[in-house]
Amino acid sequence: MKKINLGIIGCGHWGPNYVRNFSTMPEARVVWVSDLKEERLTHIRQLFPGVKVSKDSNRVINDDTIDAVVIATPTVTHYKMALRCLQAGKHVLVEKPMTTAIKEAETLLSLASRCKKTLMVGHTFTYNSAVQAIKELIGQDKLGRLYYLYSSRTNLGPLRSDVNVLWDLAPHDVSVFSYLLGCLPVKVSAQGASYLRKGIEDVVFITLYFPRNIIAGIHLSWLNPRKVREITIVGNKKMLVFDDLNTANPIYLYSKGVIRKQISLPYYDTFGEFQYIIRDGDATIPKVAMKEPLTAECRHFLECVMTRKEPHSSGRDGLNVVRVLAAIQSSLEDKGRLKEVR
Ligand SMILES: NC(=O)c1ccc[n+]([C@@H]2O[C@H](COP(=O)([O-])OP(=O)(O)OC[C@H]3O[C@@H](n4cnc5c(N)ncnc54)[C@H](O)[C@@H]3O)[C@@H](O)[C@H]2O)c1
Incomplete structure (x- = not known):
């Protein structure tokens, strides 16, 4: 060979x-x-x-x-x-x-x-076995209809000088969210600030609007007391937290949710009434064979x-992530105005 x-x-x-x-x-x-x-x-x-x-x-x-x-x-x-x-x-x-x-x-x-x-x-991150396990759980409808996702990616440094924290860290979250949902966000908005060096944002808060009414939040920071690498996904059946720093048990799957129960019959001239019941079930830890993603x-x-x-993770995926990052950058420069992903 x-x-x-x-x-x-x-x-x-x-x-x-x-x-x-x-x-x-x-x-x-x-x-x-x-x-x-x-x-x-x-x-x-x-x-x-x-x-x-x-x-x-x-x-x-x-x-x-x-x-x-x-x-x-x-x-x-x-x-x-x-x-x-x-x-x-x-x-x-x-x-x-x-x-x-x-x-x-x-x-x-x-x-x-x-x-x-x-x-x-x-x-x-799209080669991370925990992320691939989450993709499978979503594919098997274990979480049900997805409501929203959010990610925290914070630490104290390392500071970069060629790009801001958005271009440094958001490629991870944007590529993971797009991989998990099988689509790109349609619109984005973002706000951020440059505390340490003028013109290089070190803290950014992003909102991504995906099809099917799914929203995703991303908090990125080089200026934070805690190193956090966490993604939360909330569905109508189950909720999930992926902690990339917990190498032994990276995924917690929560059997929690809110059940909407109809309590009166709908008539032509009235709306039905609903009772909202909190379902606070167990948390399970799906087994993930941890391997180095790289x-x-x-x-x-x-x-x-x-x-x-x-x-x-093809050149096309690379382009798609750049398209989303460019829209986020444009929103950042426009004080958080909603931008379409080209
Ligand atoms: N996929 C991931 O999880 C992951 C993690 C960390 C970094 N990265 C990416 O890897 C890249 C490098 O990050 P880093 O943290 O190692 O940065 P770094 O600054 O520590 O290293 C970059 C190196 O490139 C060298 N270099 C610059 N121009 C060069 C040239 N023309 N020819 C040869 N060498 C040159 C520099 O001397 C430096 O040693 C970045 O794009 C970063 O986004 C990816």
Whole structure:
């Protein structure tokens, strides 16, 4: 079996996780790692002595033996880096968000399709086994008709300077919500504030309006005393809380709800009356086999490159998330005015 030769560009906090994961996979060979910082290359050299390193990403992109490139550089560089890789005939796995503009994402998508290369985006949470278990629970109608969802993604830092907290963290929630609901929000609104650095929002509150009268809230912050990674989903049969920081028991499924019981017969000239009964049942903990989501993502990328199948987090999904983020950004700049998703 021919191995897939990989280059990984960007080895700050996140990139080394790709090097570690791909290095354990028999179908892959990590040939190059590139980073602008010498100390990051020294770090990689120490951990993975067999890997070639360079400060110049052209060494990776122009190497004819390289089949695929993983891009884990800062967000604002994703577009140009992915464009160069696709133009050089490489398959690409680019970190989230795919780009910072809709036009750029469209360009990457059409280029990948024209040159028949895999374009995949690092929507890592959609590879999380708890998120996949939730998707199954929704598919089996365990939650009933969905009312609303909300997500808290807060921490004290890490602060980024190339993008605001929206472009940094919302790709996770937008990709997960769209995956779970099987559709994109139609309209969005958002408010936020820049407390630490002018023009870079560090706190954002978002509302997404999905079809079927489902609303979703997202609270994002780099300026919060607690690290929270939590999603709540409320349906008319059951309610669910997913705590990504609780690795042993990430999902709690609550048999709680409100039953609407008709207590008088409707007549032609009167409305029926209803009694609302609180149903406060048990909480159960569905079993979830915890695996590192990035391992599943990396394995899937290799499979897509080898079989040419459409990735689970495809370039099209990358574009869709950018479309939602762009609408949220527009609302943020317009004091929370409702915006349509283009
Ligand atoms: N999917 C996830 O769960 C997840 C988690 C964390 C970060 N990310 C994404 O990964 C990307 C990187 O995040 P990070 O936290 O590692 O950032 P980081 O700033 O720690 O690392 C980025 C690295 O890229 C290097 N770099 C910049 N320009 C380069 C170039 N032209 N050539 C080579 N190297 C270059 C920098 O020197 C730096 O070391 C971001 O897009 C972020 O959104 C995704």
